[in-house]
Structures are given as C-alpha cells and as structure tokens.
Amino acid sequence: EPEVTQTPSHQVTQMGQEVILRCVPISNHLYFYWYRQILGQKVEFLVSFYNNEISEKSEIFDDQFSVERPDGSNFTLKIRSTKLEDSAMYFCASNWAGTGNEKLFFGSGTQLSVL
C-alpha cells in the first residue's frame, strides 16, 4: 500500500528556534493534514490544506505555525519560534478527495523535542 513518509523521525531543537517538519504525501492525493499528539494525550487536528491554501485550522494552529507545499511532492509544517509545549509527535496525513467518505493515510510521525 502507498505510504506517507515523514522526515526526520526525531528532531531536537532549542526553545525559540525555527523547525521545519517534512512530509511526502501519497502522490495522487490532493488534501493534506497535520496532526499532533503530546505524550499521553489525544491525537489533535492542526490544519488541513488543499489547492495551496489552508482549508481549515484548529485553535492550536496559531501564527507560530505555517504550512507550505513548496513543490509537487513535499508538504511542510514550520514552527517559527518553538516553545517547550510544542514538544509532541507530529503526524502528516493525506487523502484524495478530502470528504467524509474517505480514509486518511497517516505517516509514522516526527517526534519533536524542544529543550
């Protein structure tokens, strides 16, 4: 089965630094998502992206966060000035139609540790 790939698998950064998490969605998918999971907590929706625009975002996704599809294959999440509370596992996901009758394919995640 096709896979969503995420790099790096682990990222350690200092508080206040910028980080970019990278994802390669499945090639024919059009809708892209970021979720995060703080250790021991629920998986939380951050943002959905379609046609080079954010289509929906959660309250977590504030001005410190941005997403981009810089080329035809990558989808990135940038955190401009990291905080300790940004430490979490970040999951990228994608699907083709973005509707409710379609499963999401998730990547294996990037563990972000902010020191």
Next chain:
Amino acid sequence: DAKTTQPPSMDCAEGRAANLPCNHSTISGNEYVYWYRQIHSQGPQYIIHGLKNNETNEMASLIITEDRKSSTLILPHATLRDTAVYYCIGAGSGNTGKLIFGQGTTLQVKP
C-alpha cells in the same frame, strides 16, 4: 463532529474475537463511523468505516445498530500485534477529512 464514547481498556485472548464497542448517540445522518488504531505511538492506521450497513474488510468487521447510536468493531482472530489503542470517530459532516480523536480503547491481546 459526533462525540463518541468508548471503554478505556479491554483485554482479549490471542486467537479469540475482540469486540470493541462504541456509543455515538449524537451522530447525524450523514456522518460515517470510522475506526482507526494506533500501535505504540505510530501514526494512526485506518481500519474500517461505515454509514448504515455493516461492513467487512480484510482487517475487521463493523456492526452498526439500526438506530446508528452505537457500533462494534470486531477483530475476528486477535493476535498480539493487534494490541493498540482503537479509536471510534464520527466524521463527515460536510466535506472535510478532519478527524476528532477521543481517548480510544486500549486493547491488550494476551497470549
């Protein structure tokens, strides 16, 4: 999105069927019931989804009650590799792929 209620944990003997319940009494008529699982902090993995009818695939079966207020995910022959957190999610009101995860059920398959 519909709020779902699941037991926090369940045990199952290896080789036996695992039946995971979910209540979704507030689900609306156009919302699908999805099941995902997460094995040890890996990315969530899709299992199955349905609207009204029962569904079966190579991984599991989904039984949805006629009133759509509850459902049961059935893993017919659980293995140790099925130990995971299982999430029941109502989704699809409107055209969106956004999922709202709850705490899920931690299924422990024991030898």
